[in-house]
Amino acid sequence: MKKVLEIKGKTIYVFAILSILAIALMSLGPVVSAASYDIDYYTLARGLNDKGEPINQPVFETESEFGGVFLTVDDYAYSYIKFKQISGPFILRTEWYSPDGKLYASSEIKDEVGKTFTNVYTWSRIQVAGKIGEESTGMWTVVTYFNKEPMVTMRFLVLTPSQAWGFVKAYSDMSKEIETLNNALAESQDNYAKVSEELSKVSSERDALKAELTQLQDKSKQLESQLSSLDLQRMVLIAVAALTSAIAVLSFVIKRKVKSLPPPPPPSVGRSVHN
Numbered sequence: 001m002k003k004v005l006e007i008k009g010k011t012i013y014v015f016a017i018l019s020i021l022a023i024a025l026m027s028l029g030p031v032v033s034a035a036s037y038d039i040d041y042y043t044l045a046r047g048l049n050d051k052g053e054p055i056n057q058p059v060f061e062t063e064s065e066f067g068g069v070f071l072t073v074d075d076y077a078y079s080y081i082k083f084k085q086i087s088g089p090f091i092l093r094t095e096w097y098s099p100d101g102k103l104y105a106s107s108e109i110k111d112e113v114g115k116t117f118t119n120v121y122t123w124s125r126i127q128v129a130g131k132i133g134e135e136s137t138g139m140w141t142v143v144t145y146f147n148k149e150p151m152v153t154m155r156f157l158v159l160t161p162s163q164a165w166g167f168v169k170a171y172s173d174m175s176k177e178i179e180t181l182n183n184a185l186a187e188s189q190d191n192y193a194k195v196s197e198e199l200s201k202v203s204s205e206r207d208a209l210k211a212e213l214t215q216l217q218d219k220s221k222q223l224e225s226q227l228s229s230l231d232l233q234r235m236v237l238i239a240v241a242a243l244t245s246a247i248a249v250l251s252f253v254i255k256r257k258v259k260s261l262p263p264p265p266p267p268s269v270g271r272s273v274h275n
Contacts, residue, residue: 037083037085037087037146037151040083041082042081043067044058045058045078046070046075046077048080048123066154069156069158069159070128070156070159072129072133072160072161076125077125077128077140077142077156078123079125080121081122081123081144082120083121085116085118087117088115089111090147091145091146091147092110092145093108093144093148094124094143096124096126097142098138099138099139107124134160137160139156139157140158141155
């Protein structure tokens, strides 16, 4: 009976621990957050129309992180984001930084419920005219964070009208220089293509000459081998001819010696003496 009670006590103790853990996990919320976003487009603008669409977008707008130029006489500078879809929970925080790198202004939008929104937009703005003077002109930066993660970063210039005119003139001059450089680059590329083609031809001719040279070297080796063989044959023939000549001379000498021998003496006649 005591063991049964001990087992029941342990079971109740384990159940209590599991219950506490379950309540703690529920209070912490889901482990994986469903927060996400899909941006349709982003831009800087000087204002919004009645439909909430950006208007008077700054000049020199590009697809890079440079958004354009605002003037100190513009009323506002808007940072505008159009979402295809955005799901919470999330915190959208936009921070504006002055040219000296200091935080100038910020704004936040929160969704704590975890809803999903489609085809929605959001914007943040700073007042320019009457707030930003010549002493604060230069390159500004605006960054929008999605749950503390940088989502969009854009840089833009704030200039006085006189500075902007100088900027436009410098940009025009720079554009002409860029056009000149592009033309020079195109010409250089054409020349490079021609030189590459000629180099390819020369390389082909060089390879052909190398092949011919190899063939000539092989033929030269063959001729040297044949010449060596002919030299050997000639030496043999000379030796045979010399030996033949020597034999002929020796035969001739022997024959002459045989012919020049004196005839043998006649036989002597005996006389009988009669007493």
